[in-house]
Each structure stands twice: as C-alpha cells, then as structure tokens.
Amino acid sequence: MSVRGYDRALSLRELLSGVAPGKLSAALTVLLGAPARIVSADGGWVMDDVPALIESAKRLPLVHDLEIAGFLETTAADQGHVRAIAIILESFMRSGARYFMASEMHIEVVKTDFEELQRRHEALTASEARYKALSAHLEERVKEQVNTIESARRQLYQAEKLASVGQLAAGVAHEINNPIGFIRSNLSTAQSYVQKFQHVAERVKSSGDAALAGAWQSADLDFVLEDFPSLLQESVDGADRVARIVSDLKGFSNVDQAGEEIVDLNDNIRSACNVAANQISNRADLKLALGELPKLRCKPGHLSQVFLNLLLNAAHAMKQRGEILIQSGVENNQIVIRFKDNGCGIPPDILPRIFDPFFTTNDVGAGTGLGLTVSRDIILAHGGSIEASSTTDAGTTFTIHFPIRNT
Numbered sequence: 001m002s003v004r005g006y007d008r009a010l011s012l013r014e015l016l017s018g019v020a021p022g023k024l025s026a027a028l029t030v031l032l033g034a035p036a037r038i039v040s041a042d043g044g045w046v047m048d049d050v051p052a053l054i055e056s057a058k059r060l061p062l063v064h065d066l067e068i069a070g071f072l073e074t075t076a077a078d079q080g081h082v083r084a085i086a087i088i089l090e091s092f093m094r095s096g097a098r099y100f101m102a103s104e105m106h107i108e109v110v111k112t113d114f115e116e117l118q119r120r121h122e123a124l125t126a127s128e129a130r131y132k133a134l135s136a137h138l139e140e141r142v143k144e145q146v147n148t149i150e151s152a153r154r155q156l157y158q159a160e161k162l163a164s165v166g167q168l169a170a171g172v173a174h175e176i177n178n179p180i181g182f183i184r185s186n187l188s189t190a191q192s193y194v195q196k197f198q199h200v201a202e203r204v205k206s207s208g209d210a211a212l213a214g215a216w217q218s219a220d221l222d223f224v225l226e227d228f229p230s231l232l233q234e235s236v237d238g239a240d241r242v243a244r245i246v247s248d249l250k251g252f253s254n255v256d257q258a259g260e261e262i263v264d265l266n267d268n269i270r271s272a273c274n275v276a277a278n279q280i281s282n283r284a285d286l287k288l289a290l291g292e293l294p295k296l297r298c299k300p301g302h303l304s305q306v307f308l309n310l311l312l313n314a315a316h317a318m319k320q321r322g323e324i325l326i327q328s329g330v331e332n333n334q335i336v337i338r339f340k341d342n343g344c345g346i347p348p349d350i351l352p353r354i355f356d357p358f359f360t361t362n363d364v365g366a367g368t369g370l371g372l373t374v375s376r377d378i379i380l381a382h383g384g385s386i387e388a389s390s391t392t393d394a395g396t397t398f399t400i401h402f403p404i405r406n407t
Ligand SMILES: Nc1ncnc2c1ncn2[C@@H]1O[C@H](COP(=O)(O)OP(=O)(O)OP(=O)(O)O)[C@@H](O)[C@H]1O
Pocket: 309, 313, 314, 317, 341, 343, 344, 345, 346, 354, 355, 359, 360, 361, 362, 366, 367, 368, 369, 370, 371, 372, 373, 396
C-alpha cells in the first residue's frame, strides 16, 4: 500500500480545516479586542472571507514546518497579545496537519482496501462464472454419456435375444445341414432315375403288349411319370429353403459382436424375410420390389435386426390378412428402403412416440417397446435416418435412408 501525497506541504486552508472559520475569526476579534483576519502566504485564501483591514494593520507570520503558511492580520495594538494568539494558531495548525494526514491516510487505506475488495469480488465473480459454465458442460456431458450407455444397453438387450436365437440356430444348423445335404443329393439322384423311367416308358408303350399296357394304365403311370419330376423339384426347393433359413438364422448368432462388412443390403432384407416368414405367412402376403443397390460398408447383423423388427411390426399390425411391400433403390444418391404395410396404421397422437424407449401398444409381455428404439439407434449409428408416416386404418410406411459409403 502506498499513501499518495503523504509528505507534501499542506496549505493554510488545509491546516485549519478542523476549525469552523466563522467561529475562529469571531473568537480572534474578541481575544484581540480589534478586527483580525487570517490570510494565506500567497494571499489567495482569506479565512471566512473577512474584508481587508486598513493599511496600518499589522501582519504576523504563521509558521508551519519552518515555512510561512500564512499571516495573522490585525489592527490590535498589543503585540504581545497578538504573538500569543499567533502561537495558539500555529499549534492549531500543527494539530490540523496531524489530523489532515491521518484522515488522508485513512481515506487512502479505505480506498485501497475497497479496490482490493473489488478486485477480489471481480475475480470471484469470474471464477463463479467459470464454475457455472463448467458444471453446465459437465451436466451436458453426463447426459450424453447416460444416453450413449442407455442406447448401448437397449441394443445389447435386443441383440442378446437375437443372438441366443442365432446360437440355437447355429447348433441346430449343424444337425440339420447333414441330413439336408443327403436329402438334397438323393433327390437329385431320384430326378435322374425318373428320367430313366421316362425312356423305358416310351418303349413299354410302343411294345404292343396289351397286359403291360393295361397294368400301365390302371396304375396311371403316365400321370405318375409326368408329376414325379415336379414333385422332386418342389422337394429340392423345399430342402434348399430349409438350408437357407438355417443359414439366415445363423446370421443373427453374432449380432451382439458384429463387425463391419461390405454387403448388398438386399441380401439382408431377403434373409430377414426368411427368418420372419413363419410369423408373416399367416397374416400377410410379402412382396419384394428390390432395386439394384450399391454395396454398403455396414454392420450387416445389426441392419438385419432392423429389417426383422420392421417386418414383425408390420405383421403384427394386420387385423386381417394384408400385404407388406418392401422397396429398395437409390434416390438422390442415397440408399432408400421402404417397408409399407396396409395394417391398422398408427394414430397421429401416438406417431411421435413410437421411437421412444419402452413405448408399446402391445399387451404386457407381448412387446418390450424397444424394437423401433433400437432400430433407430442402429440406423443413426450408420449415419442414416428413419421416418414413419401412417394413416389410421390404412397402413404405415417406414422409410430408411443411408448415405452411400463403402470405404
Ligand atoms: N407397422 C406398424 N403399424 C402399426 N403400428 C406400429 C407399426 N410399427 C410400430 N407400431 C407401433 O409402435 C409401437 C412401438 O414399436 P416397437 O417395435 O418399438 O415395439 P413393440 O413392437 O411394441 O415391441 P418389441 O420390443 O417387441 O418390438 C408398437 O407397439 C406399435 O404400436
């Protein structure tokens, strides 16, 4: 702390600032028995603006700190008296100087303290603002983290469900693939056997043997030989379908730890259709209008999960037998996939909530209300988007967009 002007020379006015000027000049006049006034050394200040005295008035210097600070002017004749008064005035001036310095110091100290307090207050306000900003930021970060964890938890929950189906399928697939393999191979062999029979049939019919022809006709072998190849073909197709369904189911066995691959999403749509076929077939006809798609780098297991969710939702929306149409194609340099159904539709007041976690209109135990939440999270994680539009009692369309990226 530094006290400004601590040792400067004080003016007469300052030295006498502790005395009321009117009262002092009145007291001087009484004490001296004649008019008197006090004037500063340079004549610039006259105490209480007492008018000038006659020219013959005496001037006695008033000394402070070895310097003449002013004069006592009076017409009083008794010089001893005047000197005594001057001495009293000088002692007033000394105590005035002490008072002035003390009060200046006090003011300076208070001012410095106040400035220091102000500085601290400003620093505190700034640090409070910093803490507030930090805590707001922290709250935001925590919210973000909670959302991320929640979304991961939901995905894991659904993925685990599917993965356990997939693991079961993988186990069953091992058992099924073997018999399906020899059924398929035996059917191919049977097809070649039938061809041999067809050659023989021509010769039997042209042999002219009436008994043989009678037996042939009564067993309706013409029809048998005609129907046999298509029976076998249907069986081959059936065996192929079983093999495909098993392999599609197996595709879900690692959805909880799926990595990225470059795939044609139409394959994933078909595979989800195969997996859901059983649940769809008794409720709706499934139509596919899949256009050519550029290959996409993605987590195929996750996207199959999305397609399965949308298919099952569409199937559940059927109050009577209906139709589900899946379209795919490229629009505006984006992959677009639509799932359209003509089921019960979604009322406008519910539509904004269908992607909310745990929102379901299904009975307790029939749905968790996570299907669409997880689907949206997965699509967003792929940089895509999903929207729903719906008309009550007319049907619902879910539209998915993916930016094209395969690097
Ligand atoms: N295609 C649709 N038609 C009509 N309503 C639908 C359709 N898809 C979704 N919804 C509505 O949105 C709700 C939420 O769907 P979501 O898939 O998230 O959950 P959920 O199907 O009820 O349960 P789950 O967790 O088993 O999928 C459904 O309960 C249903 O009311």
